[in-house]
Amino acid sequence: MNQQEILSFIEQNDIKKIKYAFADIDGILRGKIIGRQKFIDGLSDSYGFCDVVWGWDSSDMPYDNGRTTGWHSGYPDAPVRLDLATFRQIPWEENIPFFLADFSQPEGNDLAACPRSLLKRIAAQCQSMGFHAEYAQEFEWFNFRETPQSLQEKDFRNLEPLTPGMFGYSILRPSLESAFYHDLFDLLSEFDIPLEGLHTETGPGVYEAAITHDDVVRAADKAILFKTAVREIAYRHGVVATFMAKWNAHLPGCSGHIHQSLWNQDKTNNLFYATDQPDRMSELMKQFIAGQLHCLPHITPMFAPTINSYKRLVEGAWAPTTVTWSVDNRTTALRVLNRNENYTRVEHRVSGSDSNPYLAIAAALASGLYGIRHQLTLDIPASVGNGYVDKQHGVLPANLHEATKAMANSPIATELFGSEFVDHFTRTRDWEWRQYVSQVSDWELKRYFEII
Incomplete structure (x- = not known):
């Protein structure tokens, strides 16, 4: 209206x-x-x-x-x-x-500090280059039979998951909480956040939802609203939802994968798809991927913004650790999906569920456009098999401090987002790191208190 x-x-x-x-x-x-x-x-x-x-x-x-x-x-x-x-x-x-x-x-x-304003600016650049950007984000999150008060009273320990055990893609488990499960799907749709799918993931009480794709800014709007809407709907069922990237060291982390494609302005032609090219990948798609891989080490905090983000980005945990790409391989940073034109896209797998959708999507789009503007060649070969061992083209930063330092000193980050934004954002991430390192953890107490 x-x-x-x-x-x-x-x-x-x-x-x-x-x-x-x-x-x-x-x-x-x-x-x-x-x-x-x-x-x-x-x-x-x-x-x-x-x-x-x-x-x-x-x-x-x-x-x-x-x-x-x-x-x-x-x-x-x-x-x-x-x-x-x-x-x-x-x-x-x-x-x-x-x-x-x-x-x-x-x-x-x-x-300059406003994330939505930043994405709108990147989206305008994309449109000026003659492209329509179609995006979607998917999220994994854990659900607990707790309240905000009980979390505090328990000091975030011994929490009761919504359902027990590891049971990914279960048809059985959601029936235990069918009112909550169906409310999620139905109320989100009524709130103009239609889902393509909703299912359990592996882990106690963990769900995954794929949001229907849309214009890039509307996709980010839906993603940001999704996270709060899920929490509010959960409250109504006596449930607390968490989008932490890794809430438990012994359980899988939670992703916020970004699905992305570029189309012509009238949305009739997916510009990533080419039937006459190897793996059906157009030259534009290759430039887009090359840009994302080239920029990734310079802008990692946009996808992994918290201390906790880097607990998810570890080998063998269904999250990438290397600067890699592949066709339909879940061990790499970028995953190409292109069985047919309508659904051809690049899945950015670095982003966690704790990401700010506006910033993660802005980073994904801006870095892809960087590859197109600079006509980068995709000279990194597709990973075959285990992408965790494919380290010759680089690895992701190991923690927020390392990632923030790289971004703060990067002319590429400044070119993508402007000096004012980069200065503000990296200052906030530096603050986050300093709050963390000033604390004494339970691990330190247990390890050192009596015997060191």
């Missing part, structure tokens, strides 16, 4: 409150409920929102190294604008109207 249709809808249905949210640098939705008149007044200009949301971490702790905002600036308001094209109603909250927002500005002076 356009603006006038939305205003008419709100008046005709006597709607008195509207909810909106935007994604911060960690991919956490921050937002408000506002009254009808406030909503109407802000449409012509913007809404003031305290810019502390760009100056603190996921636990609301202010950064000590920030430049975007901080005590030095007094944390003023920044103008946030609703994207009316994202209008939907929340079916589990009495169909309250909902909008996504960002800090893009009409004059083009976007807030």
Whole structure:
């Protein structure tokens, strides 16, 4: 609906409150409920929102190294604008109207820290090159029969999974929680996040969902909303969902794979597919893959943004560790799927479920476009067999500190995203690393307390 249709809808249905949210640098939705008149007044200009949301971490702790905002600036308001094209109603909250927002500005002076604004800028570059980017993200996550209060009381130990044991692709296990399982599928669809599939993965209480593909910005919108929507639907069933990349050292991690393809502008021709080429891979697809592989070591924090991300990126854990690609091989960083034109795509397997969809998808698209702009040659051969041992073309950073340092010093990252964004983002990741290394872990206590 356009603006006038939305205003008419709100008046005709006597709607008195509207909810909106935007994604911060960690991919956490921050937002408000506002009254009808406030909503109407802000449409012509913007809404003031305290810019502390760009100056603190996921636990609301202010950064000590920030430049975007901080005590030095007094944390003023920044103008946030609703994207009316994202209008939907929340079916589990009495169909309250909902909008996504960002800090893009009409004059083009976007807030560099805003992830959605960054993706919109990359998407515009893609369109200017003559391409339509079609994307989708899929997620794995664990479910527990807990509450936020019980998590705190248990100190996050001895948690009760929704179902026991390892049972991937089970038809039996979901029947134990059929109301929750079907609510996920049905309510997400009503919330304009239709799923291609939903099933159990291997691990106690773990599900995987594939979101239906869409235009790149709408795909990221759906992905960011998916993670919060799943948590909210889970709450209604006495369940807590976690999208940590690796919540337990003895269980598989949780991926956030990104599926990506480029089409012509009218979406009639998949530009990655070529019947007359080896493996049906077009020259454009090869350049796209070459760009992603070339840029990957420079921008890894965009796909793996937390300390925990790197606990998933280990050998033999269904997540990549090497700069590799292949045709239908789940041990490499990039996996080509191209049995027919409609579904030909490149699956980026580095991203975890803890990723910020806007940043992960922006990184994937920008690095692929980099390969096309620079006409890179795909000189890395396809991996055959075990991609974990195929290390001659590079390995992924081992931890967030190593990855952040590489990105902060990378001219490639600056070319892709601009110096302001790279400076802000890497400062936040440096902060995250310093919070981690200052802590004393249970492992250290058990290992050293008595005998060292």
